[in-house]
Amino acid sequence: MDITPSLLALQLVTGIALGAIYALLALGLSLIFGMLTVVNFAHGAFFMVGAFIGLYFMGLTGNFWFSLVLTPLVVGCIGLVTERFLVRPLYGRGIDYPLLLTFGLSWVLIEAMRVLFGIEGLPSSTPPELRGAVDLGIGMFPKYRLFLIGATAVVVLALWLFLEKTRYGLIVRAGSRDGEICRVLGIDIARVWLVVFGIGTAIAGLSGVLAAPTRAVNPEMGVHVLAESFVVTVVGGMGSLPGAVVAGLLVGIVFSMTSLFAPELAELSIFVLMALVLLVRPQGLFGKAGHFG
Amino acid sequence: MSRWVATIRAHRVAAVIAFLLVFPLLVPYQALAINILIFGLFAVGFNLLFGYTGLLSFGHAAFLGVGSYLTGIGMVHMGLPWGVAVLLGVVSAALVGVVMGFLAIRTRGIYFSMVTLALAQIVYYAFYKAERWTGGENGLRGIQVPSMEVFGVKLDFLDPTTKYYVILVFVAAAMWFVSRLLASPFGAVIEAVRENEQRAAACGYDVARTKLLVFVISAALCGLAGALRALHLSVVPIDSLHYLLSGQAVMMCLLGGMGTFFGPFVGAAVFLTLEDVVTTMTQHWMAVVGAVFMVFVLFFPAGIWGSFMKRLEKTA
Numbered sequence: 001m002d003i004t005p006s007l008l009a010l011q012l013v014t015g016i017a018l019g020a021i022y023a024l025l026a027l028g029l030s031l032i033f034g035m036l037t038v039v040n041f042a043h044g045a046f047f048m049v050g051a052f053i054g055l056y057f058m059g060l061t062g063n064f065w066f067s068l069v070l071t072p073l074v075v076g077c078i079g080l081v082t083e084r085f086l087v088r089p090l091y092g093r094g095i096d097y098p099l100l101l102t103f104g105l106s107w108v109l110i111e112a113m114r115v116l117f118g119i120e121g122l123p124s125s126t127p128p129e130l131r132g133a134v135d136l137g138i139g140m141f142p143k144y145r146l147f148l149i150g151a152t153a154v155v156v157l158a159l160w161l162f163l164e165k166t167r168y169g170l171i172v173r174a175g176s177r178d179g180e181i182c183r184v185l186g187i188d189i190a191r192v193w194l195v196v197f198g199i200g201t202a203i204a205g206l207s208g209v210l211a212a213p214t215r216a217v218n219p220e221m222g223v224h225v226l227a228e229s230f231v232v233t234v235v236g237g238m239g240s241l242p243g244a245v246v247a248g249l250l251v252g253i254v255f256s257m258t259s260l261f262a263p264e265l266a267e268l269s270i271f272v273l274m275a276l277v278l279l280v281r282p283q284g285l286f287g288k289a290g291h292f293g
Numbered sequence: 294m295s296r297w298v299a300t301i302r303a304h305r306v307a308a309v310i311a312f313l314l315v316f317p318l319l320v321p322y323q324a325l326a327i328n329i330l331i332f333g334l335f336a337v338g339f340n341l342l343f344g345y346t347g348l349l350s351f352g353h354a355a356f357l358g359v360g361s362y363l364t365g366i367g368m369v370h371m372g373l374p375w376g377v378a379v380l381l382g383v384v385s386a387a388l389v390g391v392v393m394g395f396l397a398i399r400t401r402g403i404y405f406s407m408v409t410l411a412l413a414q415i416v417y418y419a420f421y422k423a424e425r426w427t428g429g430e431n432g433l434r435g436i437q438v439p440s441m442e443v444f445g446v447k448l449d450f451l452d453p454t455t456k457y458y459v460i461l462v463f464v465a466a467a468m469w470f471v472s473r474l475l476a477s478p479f480g481a482v483i484e485a486v487r488e489n490e491q492r493a494a495a496c497g498y499d500v501a502r503t504k505l506l507v508f509v510i511s512a513a514l515c516g517l518a519g520a521l522r523a524l525h526l527s528v529v530p531i532d533s534l535h536y537l538l539s540g541q542a543v544m545m546c547l548l549g550g551m552g553t554f555f556g557p558f559v560g561a562a563v564f565l566t567l568e569d570v571v572t573t574m575t576q577h578w579m580a581v582v583g584a585v586f587m588v589f590v591l592f593f594p595a596g597i598w599g600s601f602m603k604r605l606e607k608t609a
Contacts, residue, residue: 039403089591095403096349100547101590103540107583115577223536227414230407238404264422271415275396278408282399 006138011260017145019252020152024207026232026244032200034176034239036193038098044226045106046201050075050208051217052113055122064127075205076198083197113219121218231274237287306472310465323453329562331522334464336545336557338514344551346507347487349406352413353542356512358534360386360519365433365529375438379520386516394508417534433529460521544586550599559598
C-alpha cells in the first residue's frame with residue numbers, strides 16, 4: 001500500500017472525526033466531574049441510550065435533525081432524574097459512592113435497552129442528506145464524518161459561550177471552583193449540580209446520536225466507549241474542558257494513524273498513549289499538578 | 294453472646310473454614326458451591342485492596358483472567374502438571390499486578406479507578422489478539438484434570454464433591470494468609486493508608502510502596518482464584534478478562550461488606566445465588582442485580598455481613 005501524503009492527510013481527518021466523538025464524551029465526563037466531583041460510570045451507557053433513542057426517533061419521524069435535537073433532551077432528562085434521586089443522596093459520603101451507584105445504573109440502562117429494543121441492537125445508517133463523499137482536495141472523504149467534525153465544533157463553541165459569556169455559566173464555573181462559597185453567596189448549588197449533570201448526560205446522548213451511523217448500535221457499545229473516554233480524560237486531565245477536547249482529538253488521531261500502519265495494534269495504541277502520559281505527566285496534559293497525580 | 298463473638302473473631306480462619314467444610318450440604322448443587330468458593334476468593338483478594346486499603350480498582354478481572362489463561366496455557370500448550378500450572382497462573386497474575394500497580398499507583402483518587410479499568414482493557418485486547426495461545430474469541434479449551442495424586446491417594450477431580458474440597462484446600466490456605474497479613478503490623482499500615490494517607494506518610498510509612506505491595510498480593514490472590522476457575526471449568530472464556538467481571542468483584546464486595554474478613558464470601562454467595570435464581574425467572578437479570586446493587590449503595594453501604602457485624606458490635 002502506498003503511503004502518500006494525501007493518504008496520511010485523509011487518515012488524519014478520519015482521526016479528527018473519531019476524536020470529535022471522544023472529545024464530546026470527555027467534555028461531558030469532565031463537566032460532571034469538575035462540578036460535582038462525581039465520576040459518571042454510566043456515561044458510556046448514556047451514550048448508548050442516546051444512540052438507541054436517536055435511531056428510534058429517526059425511524060419514527062424519518063427526520064434526522066428532529067432526532068438530533070430531541071434525543072439529547074430526552075437523555076438529559078434521564079440524567080436529571082438520576083442526579084436528583086440517585087446521586088444526590090450520596091453527597092458527602094465519599095468519592096467512591098456516586099461512582100459505584102452510576103456503575104450499577106449502567107447495568108440497569110443496558111438491560112433496559114435490551115428490553116426495549118432487543119439484544120441484537122438496531123441497524124443504523126447514515127441519514128440520506130448526509131450520504132456520499134466530498135472532495136477535500138486531498139481525496140474523497142465521507143460527508144457524514146465532516147458533519148461530525150462540524151457538529152462537534154458547534155457544540156464545543158456553544159458550551160464555551162455558555163460557560164464564559166452567560167451569567168449561569170459563571171455560576172457553573174464558580175461552583176466547580178468552590179461550591180461552599182457559592183452557597184454562602186446564596187446560590188442554590190444543588191440546583192446547579194442538577195443542571196450540570198443534565199447537560200453532561202445530554203452531551204453524552206448527543207454524541208451517541210452522532211456516532212450511531214458510524215458504528216454498530218447494540219446494548220454493549222457503551223462499555224468499550226467508557227474505557228476509551230477514561231483514556232481521554234486521563235490524557236487530557238480530569239475536570240479540564242480544553243483538556244477534554246485536545247485529548248479527544250489526540251486519541252482519535254493516534255487510533256486512526258495506528259490503524260493505517262498496524263491495524264491489529266490500533267485498539268492497544270490509545271491505552272499505550274495513556275500509559276505514557278501516566279509515566280511522564282500523571283495529572284494529564286492540562287491537569288493541575290498534585291491534584292490527582 | 295459477646296463471648297461467642299470474641300472467640301469466633303479470634304479464630305476467624307478456623308470459623309470460616311469450618312463453615313466452608315459444611316457449605317456443600319447447604320447448597321442445592323455442587324457447581325454453585327464451587328463457584329461461590331472461587332468467586333469468594335476473588336472477592337477476598339479484591340477486598341484486600343478495596344475494603345482494607347481503600348483503593349477502588351475496576352481492573353481486577355485482568356488478574357482473574359491472567360491466572361486462568363496462564364494455568365490453561367501451561368497445561369494445554371506446555372504440558373505442565375496441574376500444580377505447576379496453578380503456580381504459573383498465580384505468579385503471572387502477580388507480575389501483571391506489578392506492572393499495572395506501578396502505573397496505577399502514580400494516580401490518586403478517582404483516577405485510580407479509571408486507570409485500572411483502562412489497563413485491564415489492554416490485557417483483554419492483548420489476550421484476545423493472541424489467538425494461537427488463548428484461542429481468541431472462543432477461549433482456551435481442553436484443560437484436563439481427570440485425576441490427581443496427593444500423597445499417594447488418587448482423587449477423581451471430575452467428581453464435584455472431590456473438586457470442591459480440593460479447591461477448598463487452596464482457598465483455606467489463602468484465607469489463612471490473608472488473615473495473618475491483616476493481623477500483622479503491615480495490615481495496620483494498610484488500614485492507616487485507607488483512613489488518612491497524609492497522616493500515614495507523616496508517620497513515616499512509605500505509602501506508595503505499601504499500596505504497590507497490597508496491589509500485587511491482591512493480584513496474586515485473584516490469580517489463584519482464576520487458576521482454580523480454569524481447573525473447574527476446563528475452559529477459559531474470553532469473558533474472564535472483561536470489565537463486567539471486574540465490576541462483579543466490586544459488587545460482591547459491597548453486597549457482602551467491604552473491610553470485613555468474611556464479607557466478600559457472603560457477597561459472592563448472595564450475588565451468585567441471586568444470579569442463579571433470577572435467571573430462571575427472567576432473562577433480564579442484569580437489571581435486577583444492578584438495581585439491587587444501587588439499593589445497597591444508597592441504603593446499606595456496609596453490606597450484609599458488614600451490617601450484621603456492626604449490629605453485633607452494638608449489642609456486645
